[in-house]
Amino acid sequence: MQHAYSDDFPEPVATPAKVEGQTHLTADKLDGEMNKVLKARGNVVVTRDDARLTSDWLDYYQDKNELKGGDRFTLTRPHERVDGTTITYDMDTHTGDGQKPVFSGGTPPMVLRGNGERVEFRGPDRYALYNSRATTCSVNDDSWYLVSSRLDLDYTTEVGVAHNAWIQFQGVPLLYTPWIDFPLDGNRKSGLLVPSFTSGTRGLGIALPYYWNIAPNYDATITPSYSQTHGTGLGLELRYLQPDYSGTIYTDQRLNDPTTNTHRYLWSVKHTQTLAPGLTMGVDATTVSDDNYFTDFADRITIADNTNLLRQAWVNYAYSWNGGSASTGLVAQRYQTLQNTSNSVTPPYALLPQLSFSANQSLPANFSANLTSSITRFSHPTLQEGDRTILYPSVSWNFDQMWGFVKPKIGVNYTYYDLSAYSGTAEHSITRTLPIFSTDSGLYFDRDTTLGGTNYTQTLEPRLYYLYVPVRDQSKIPAFDSSLNDFSFARLYSENDFSGGDRINGANDLTGGLTTRMLNVDTGREIARLMVGQRYYLNKQYINSSGTIVTHDSNSNYLVSLAGEPIEHWNFDSLLEYDPISRQSQQYNAQLRYQPATGKTVSLRLRFQREGQTDVDGNLQDLHQIDFGFQWPLTRNWYALFHKQYSLQDKQALDTLAGVEYNEGCWTLRLVADRYVTNYVNVTNSIFFQIELKGLGDLGTSPLETLRLAIPGYTKTNESQP
Structure with missing residues (x-):
């Protein structure tokens, strides 16, 4: 009873x-x-x-x-x-x-379980376990444990602290530490992070980051490191977030690099702030100690992105009213250009400063008035300097219906150059006034059809774009910030083939284009999309990059694009530029990708561009590359990783990556080797080894950013498909 x-x-x-x-x-x-x-x-x-x-x-x-x-x-x-x-x-x-005690605590996915010799109850939701083992693996999975002489668990603050601890992975003890703390809810907290290790061409290296959760809106990561090649270093990243401002300050310091016997460093600051309603400002600046800093310390992603290091400060004010808006901005900008020993780089012009103003006003009957303007002082250590003023007022009309659209626009571009205060061979002042007229128009047609018992909608979308700009010689105008845009569909339907404000192409052109799509009615999937476009030159004169008037053929090259998902999980994308006069392709690229599920992706890409790169002597040569990559399961847990980029023109591999990934649910292992060309003569080898322990952190150096760049569609196998 x-x-x-x-x-x-x-x-x-x-x-x-x-x-x-x-x-x-x-x-x-x-x-x-x-x-x-x-x-x-x-x-x-x-x-x-x-x-x-x-x-x-x-x-x-x-x-x-x-x-x-x-x-x-x-x-x-x-x-x-x-x-x-x-x-x-x-x-x-x-x-x-x-x-x-045998214990478990927390909410999924961060459930900590284990056992010990004794448990001390220290109040509601607070425990101390002695001579314990703890893991986030599921029951009956003892792949890894955090072993410690004492483990403090505080579920009121969601913080765990292990004393005299080490990781026991597959029965092998790893990474002893006298003290380590970790979040019990997966959120951020102060404490030592798992060390990272690097190896490869630069030698062995280790970094031991400490994360400082200063406040909910402030944190810092302090990272002392040691490199077999470059000695000791110290990194600091400070992040802050407030309602009116946010930013990041980062630095890496090498007080005495044995390879150069100098102090080497990186400083980076990014800050944005709202000073008042509509009034914002910001700073974005990066500087390094020497030209080889990124080659010696960074990965290939950072190396590729950092030839010109931006240093910029800006203030912007935007406001609106009934039917209109305007904005004005002031920016000061210059660059630190990192020189390559095998091929020198010309630094971009500095803007010291640039004042811009733009506005638009809606008018009756779907008309609108627009204005873009700027005043810029261009500075350069070796090239012609000067001041430039641009005023570009325009009026446009927008007639947009379900069956089509017509968008005419007329404006006048006025540009004034003052070169009197600067030395050089150009004239002291130059004025350029060009009227610009364009009309963009298109129609929408669609019809229902059935193929193989499946319902589809097929569209037909013709488009005509007319552009008129008088041809004016611009050879005496400096090229401060202009460059010729790549030939693309966006360029076919734009009023200027050049970026920047120094070159405005002369035109009396008509662009014709046609797009057709095949859409699955039930799923909305775009089975296929075909785009064709060509520009017809009614006036054969145009402006080249130097501003000189030259002639071209009656028609531009053809642009053809074919893309879509013809079979579920199979994606195809391609672009072809074809020259009908020489009967040669000027550029083409095609990519085929198969991605049926998380951890399963295969991609093949072919790319060609005539005179699309320079050789070691600075001469133009064709760019012809093939790119192949995949992530694919070998067994239930093992995944193969591979990527190869090969230059058919140079007959050499530009990048070769191979690795494996093992996912056991509560832990994941990644082993990746990467060999890539950093410039025309140097090759860098990198080895990534990472063990990711669910809920606790990871050991080693993460290859995730490298894998995402190298293998299109790469996904972490312990995460859901994005």
Whole structure:
């Protein structure tokens, strides 16, 4: 027979109503002296609020509200459970200790479980486990454990701290540390992060980052490091976020690099701020100590992106009114240009400063008035300098219907150059005034069709774009910021073939284009998209990059694009530029990708551009490359990783990457080797080794950014498909 007892009643009663703060006890047998000690034997269950304790036997000291129990006990609270042999527990303070604990706590996916010799209960949701092992792996999976002499778990602050700890991975002890802390809920917290290791051409290296969670909107990462080649270093990244401003400050310092015997460094600052409604400002600046900094310390992604290091500060004010808006901005900008020993680079012009203003106003009958303008002072250490003023007012009309659109536009581009304050061979002042007229128009047709029992919608979208700009010689105008845009569909339908404001192509052109699409009615999937376009030159004169008037053929090259997903998970994309006069392709690229699920992707890309690169001597030569990559499962857990970029023109591999990824659910291993060309003569080798432990962190150096760049569609196998 089971008995029940409550400490708020003078005598035992059966199944009383549950009251907050009340201790309720049931057992097969109850005896003892009231208000002193109550002995419960067999199937003992004690509950108080959200805590529940079960055991084989239990002594309940009523005056202290303390319990002693065994031979087996189970203590549960929401999202927490501790099993053991014997227990001493204070129901008021939730303190005590237990022997031979087996524990689990937290909410998915961050559930920590393990065992130890003794557990110390330190209050609600606070524990200390001695000589323990802990893991986030599921039950019956003992792939890895965090072994420690003492493990403090505080679920009120969601912080775990391990003392004299190491990682035991597949039975092998790794990474001993006298102290380590980690979040119990997966959120950020202060503490040592897992060290990262590097190897390859630059030699062995190790970095030990410390994360400082200063406040909810401030944090910092301090990273001392050592490189076999470049000695000791110290990195610091500070991030901050406020309602009106945010930013990042980063630096890496090498006080005495053995390879150069100099102090080497990187500084980077990014800051944006709202000063008042509509008024914003920002700073974006990066500087390094020498031209070879990124080659020696960065990965290939950073090397490729950092030939010209931006240093910019700006202020912008934007405002709007009924039917209109305007913005004005002031920017100062210059670059640090990193020179390549095999091929020198001309630095871009500095803007010191540039003041810009733009506005638009809606007018009746779908008309609108627009203005773009700027005043810029261009500075350069070796090239012609000067001031440039641009005023470009225009009026446009927008007639847009479901069946088509017509968008005419007329404007006048006025440009003034003041070169009198600067040395050079150009004239002291130059004025250029060019009217610009364009009309963009298109029609939409569609029809329903059925193929193989599947319903489709086929569209037909013809488009005509007319552009008129008088041809004016611009050879005496400096080219401060202009360059010829790549030939593309966007350029076919734009009013200027050049970027910047120094070159405006003369034109009396008509561009004709046609797009047709095949859409699956049920899924909306674009089965195929074909685009064709060509520009017809009614006036054969045009402006080249130097500003000189030259002639071209009657028609431009053809542009053809074919893309779509003809079969589910199979994506195809291609672009071809074909010269009908020489009957040669000027450029083409085609990519085929198959991606049926997470961890499964195969891609093949072919790219060609006539005179699209320079050789080691600075001469133009064709660019002809093939690119192949895949991520594919070998077994249930093993995945193969591969990427190769090969230059058919140079007959050499530009990049070769090979690796494996193993996903066991609660841990993932990645081993990747990468060999890539950094310039015309140098090759860099890198080896990435990473063990990612679910909920705790990762060991080694992460190859994820390299894999995402090298293998289109790469996904982490322990994450869902994006």
